[in-house]
Amino acid sequence: MKATVLIRPKEGILDPQGEAVGEALRTLGYAVTSARVGRLVDVDLEVDDPAEAEEALAAMSRDLLANPMIESFTIEIEDGA
Amino acid sequence: MKATVLIRPKEGILDPQGEAVGEALRTLGYAVTSARVGRLVDVDLEVDDPAEAEEALAAMSRDLLANPMIESFTIEIEDGA
Numbered sequence: 001m002k003a004t005v006l007i008r009p010k011e012g013i014l015d016p017q018g019e020a021v022g023e024a025l026r027t028l029g030y031a032v033t034s035a036r037v038g039r040l041v042d043v044d045l046e047v048d049d050p051a052e053a054e055e056a057l058a059a060m061s062r063d064l065l066a067n068p069m070i071e072s073f074t075i076e077i078e079d080g081a
Numbered sequence: 082m083k084a085t086v087l088i089r090p091k092e093g094i095l096d097p098q099g100e101a102v103g104e105a106l107r108t109l110g111y112a113v114t115s116a117r118v119g120r121l122v123d124v125d126l127e128v129d130d131p132a133e134a135e136e137a138l139a140a141m142s143r144d145l146l147a148n149p150m151i152e153s154f155t156i157e158i159e160d161g162a
Contacts, residue, residue: 031127046112
């Protein structure tokens with residue numbers, strides 16, 4: 001089962017990389033108010049049950065993928081369709 | 082208008098960070114076949130028309146956010162809902 005974990009700096013946490021990207025985009029002439037930079041991890045899991053996969057991915061995110069002190073994560077399970 | 086650009090290493094492009102994450106997850110006992118690591122950028126745009134926003138975001142991605150040689154990008158426009 002394929003899934004994606006989206007990891008973002010929590011609201012209120014300083015994001016200097018996002019600020020630099022926003023500033024660079026404005027310099028290039030784009031009407032950007034703000035930009036925040038995060039990570040994504042595409043994971044291929046040997047699990048067939050979506051609920052079980054989501055639980056495993058939440059555990060992985062807490063254990064390794066995200067830093068829960070400063071980052072939030074969301075999990076998107078890919079439909080078999 | 083809020084939108085997110087998702088940037089991933091193209092298929093066939095080596096992703097050592099993803100390989101390291103996959104290996105670490107397997108070491109922790111998770112049944113992970115593969116992992117690929119990418120970036121995401123949340124952008125707040127001063128544009129009201131979704132089509133215009135998507136066009137601007139594609140241009141930003143080509144200009145600055147992604148490296149089209151080795152990365153692909155997808156754009157998700159947030160509904161006002």
